[in-house]
Amino acid sequence: MTHAATTGAPAELYRWRWPALFVILAAEVMDLVDAMITTIAGPTILADLGGSSSLIQWLGAAYTMALAVGLITGGRLGDLYGRRRMFLVGAAGFTLGSLLCGLAFSPETLVAARVVQGLFGAVMLPQGLGLIKEMFPPKEMAAAMGAFGPVLGLSTVAGPVLAGWLVDADLFGTGWRMIFLINLPIGLLAIAGALRFLPESGSPHASRLDLTGMGLVTGASLLLIYPLVQGRELDWPAWTFASMAASIAVFLLLARHQSRKQRTGGDPLLVTTLFRKRAFSGGLITGLVFFTAMIGFSLVFGVYVQIGLGYDPLKAGLANLPNAVGTVLGFIVVNAAGLPRKAGRKLIHIGAIVMIAGVAGVGVTLGLAGVGVTPWQLAPALLVTGAGMSMIMAPFFDIVLAAVEPHESGSASGVLTGVQQLGAALGAAAIGTLFFGLLERGRSFTDTMEVTIWVTSGLIAVTFLAAFLLPLRARPEEEAAGH
Secondary structure, eight states, X not given: OOHHHHHTXXXXXXXXXXXXXXXXXHHHHHHHHHHHTHHHHHHHHHHHHOOOTHHHHHHHHHHHHXXXXXXXXXXXXXHHHOHHHHHHHHHHHHXXXXXXXXXXXXXXXXXXXXXXXXXXXXXXXXXHHHHHHHHSOHHHHHHHHHTHHHHHHHHXXXXXXXXXXXXXXXXXXXXGGHHHHTHHHHHHHHHHHHHHHOOOOOOTTOOSOOHHHHHHHHHHHHHXXXXXXXTTTTTOOHHHHHHXXXXXXXXXXXXXXXXXXXXXXXXXXXXXXXXXXXXXXXXXXXXXXXXXXXXXXXXXXXXXXXXXXXXXXXXXXXXXXXHHHHHHHHHHHHHHTTHHHXXXXXXXXXXXXXXXXXXXXXXXXXXXXXGGOOHHHHHHHHHHHHHHHHHHHXXXXXXXXXXXXXXXXXXXXXXXXXXXXXXXXXXXIIIHHHHHHHXXXXXXXXXXXXXXXXXXXXXXXXXXXXXXXXOSSSSHHHHXXXX
């Protein structure tokens, strides 16, 4: 008997689930590559358009912050108006935003276009996880969710490599602009695939959008990220610290508002029952710290090898290639051995230890070789870093989302992906600010990079500790079998 027959759901919802998964992953790739691609292209864009060094941070933070504040709302839009429809709207808007980035003529217009990309990405991305929860039967769910780990890891580390090649190739005389224009054919293919393969679905429990909740989550995020990026250039006036403190108060107000709205029978932006689930609440904390460390390290590494070591964009991108290789090989090995299911949370702990060893190895290599360090010398440590990253991400999404009910999937997808992007924005803002701030105080590039590496290692150690908040395995029956 088919999954559709046993659940009473229409069979067409499951017929094209694997091609639909490919379409959803293609959208993920567009997002993840765009989140990381400016880590290598940033110095070239800065030289062409002008502006201050904070532009390099804003190229990443504007996109990820817009994505983060919009993702929770994007998930609810799918519940209200249909996930297929919202996926199409998001993909079309993301493609248009990419075109605007490619045509930007000033730092301000480029940052604004990155915000457009992020907002439409926030409409597109949550629909994928919600559709997967509906399309796949339980016995196939681990395989479907497991596909996100390799795509996430590979896209994150391959983005800088692709950026370096595109900038160096200068296709059709477009220079750095091609890193955004390449999204046009990919976006059109994603739209065509969605029209053909994605089923229409939504939540029967959704009623209307929580505009107050939208305003609170947007305000809280802006109050936190903006002063982190701009504070260094403004010499940290008092209002920057007041703004960050206010963001905590607004986040607490958001939690109170959402809880009260759900108690009184309203339709909150955040389904507060999600936060009573150990896997979900623990996953948010673990993911926030991990993605802050990962994205912050990638940004600083891309800037350092170009400005500090004098690598051209292609060489800088290729210097990051061992990270991508380690990630791919790591996913192949752990999935072939069935470790995400067998080891569960323990694999995240092992991955954190391996990743700390890799990042620390980069620091040791820089300390020994100095400014004459070559990509070959950095390769072993980056290979280990990528392998550790794959071990963390392989079981992560399946563990966090396993207990989410179908009517919670829109909110859960938006919140989880939003926290992932908020971590990316925090990484670009906080770790980027640390890096540029140390340089402005007269520290050498090598010393500055080493300090940043140790801070990153500390954040991964916090990820190790936060993972104890997760259940041992994704599903109770697996956890019981493991004892």
